[in-house]
Amino acid sequence: MREVAKLAGVSRMTVSRALNQPEKVKEALRTRVQEAVAELGYVHNHLARSLSSSRSTVIGLILPSLENSIFSQTVKGISDVLRPAGFQLMLAESSDDPEEEERVIAAFLAQRVSGLVLHSTRHSAAAIKMLRGAAIPVVENGDMPADPVDMVVSYSNRGAAKAMTLHLARLGYSRIAFAGLVRNPRASERQVGFREAIEEAGLPFDPRAMVGVSRGFVGGAEAISYIEQSRPDTDALFCAGDVLAAGALFDCDRRGWAVPGRLALASFDDLDLMRFVNPAITALRLPRYEIGRRSAEMLLARLLGRELPLRSVDLGFEILHRASA
Amino acid sequence: MREVAKLAGVSRMTVSRALNQPEKVKEALRTRVQEAVAELGYVHNHLARSLSSSRSTVIGLILPSLENSIFSQTVKGISDVLRPAGFQLMLAESSDDPEEEERVIAAFLAQRVSGLVLHSTRHSAAAIKMLRGAAIPVVENGDMPADPVDMVVSYSNRGAAKAMTLHLARLGYSRIAFAGLVRNPRASERQVGFREAIEEAGLPFDPRAMVGVSRGFVGGAEAISYIEQSRPDTDALFCAGDVLAAGALFDCDRRGWAVPGRLALASFDDLDLMRFVNPAITALRLPRYEIGRRSAEMLLARLLGRELPLRSVDLGFEILHRASA
């Protein structure tokens, strides 16, 4: 910048202003500065800027898993808002482990991110302390937490699972089963919603109606095997996770089980896949992209000094009824 | 840090060393420093560190699309290497647009990323100039480029497409069609490979055997419609992109076309999905995760001053023969 200033025949301060608040610099000087910048191939140093102004243009995002297509929509939503605003996105994975999340938060705070989006809603005490100490805006995404750290943009896992289960009950299914991922806090919430719905629908509650399975398509096949062996009179299966329902459908296909004749199927997440398989799978549409957008917007609003009316936004969900149930 | 130093009764330099090179500080002092850090909730400022040492611990990654599951494996590979090394990942999207890529590169260089991973291999002249000027290690990923910017870790789109097409020819299919994404540089390379294979196999080359389709499952259905209307005697379809083959399979299912009886199917990418559908789809396994790992490893090696024997690594591919062809 020193060199740019020299070449343009102005002070460094003027260069800085020409770069950051062009309207505050006379056109003549502004042009000379721009020419000097181009000539020297000068690249503004945002580290120095952040250090000096004690405010950065980087937002941190911590996801439970990087390999999950449902999160990529949220990433896209965040990125679409951040990029035009001149902000960058820093990404890391927590594996749904509070300890690992804590380490990542520490690393991000050391990088002086100006805001944070956390998908998990379970944090270590130390992590919460660090977040409060950092005094930066934080958005939580994965669920509507009872005790938010700061802001929340999400939907209710419990509520959505309950709604879908009630939907199945209303369709006349009475021996409904639930398959969810093991060791996953969001899956647990969904299971609670499932149970609430069963009771509210006046159906007998059967603990064996719930099964924990692995991630991925294989989890869906595990659920079908479980049903065959342990609860063969099941008439509908609600798969609460990612591609489980598709895996279940493929396995039914292989076994010659008619869907929904032998077994009705419903999915928690409406991936594109759900619409394209045969039969198309009834699913919950969750506003994954919107969650990203709103999270980023709220973060930016706070960084620009606007006080927000809402600290907690429930974006809800939608039931997409299709041929599988 | 000043406060930590005061509380621990040492100089700031000692604190800095206790943090960065603990082995160079006597245990007694180190302990006192750590206690002071904990007591004050001190968070190291990596911006200041980077500015002062003129070396950062952030790597930039630019992907054509954030919503594509095949890239998430590469992201995971990069992250798995970066995290233990204390590096962070900054992520952005180029939409396969060299102009947009150029803007992102500029933004990343302003953030003083210490290395860059680019999935695209087509860059604007200005982008290349900036990269060379920045003198940071760069890895390209999406293809084996004729004229690399710096390092390359990839596979050959042309070679892989050619191999799969030859595989289909060897299986006895003689009216093979190719479906690829429109306006996608990697899809174009794959098409070249397809054509080479057709000629090498001694099959008649028919321009109508190639069709450009949309992204996503719907693209597969488009390909099937095209075949029905414009080239009904096609006996095998090679889908060169992401989920296209699955979309084609679902559409065949809907039409009652037997796979591979009426039409054989092959996919360019081996997503999990390909193994789980019925029939399972013959696919190219591309080392997406490994590409991420190796890219990050090569970047780190260079940042640690090691000179690398290889600047260009072709990780190859594998044909997974399954029931669809």
Next chain:
DNA sequence: TTGTAGGCGTTATCAT
């Protein structure tokens, strides 16, 4: 092994 001095490249602040 520890400390001192100076500077990394920018912006806040105050002055002109």
Next chain:
DNA sequence: ATGATAACGCCTACAA
């Protein structure tokens, strides 16, 4: 509208 000066918080280089 522009400039001078002093931080921002850390590390390099050198000294003790």
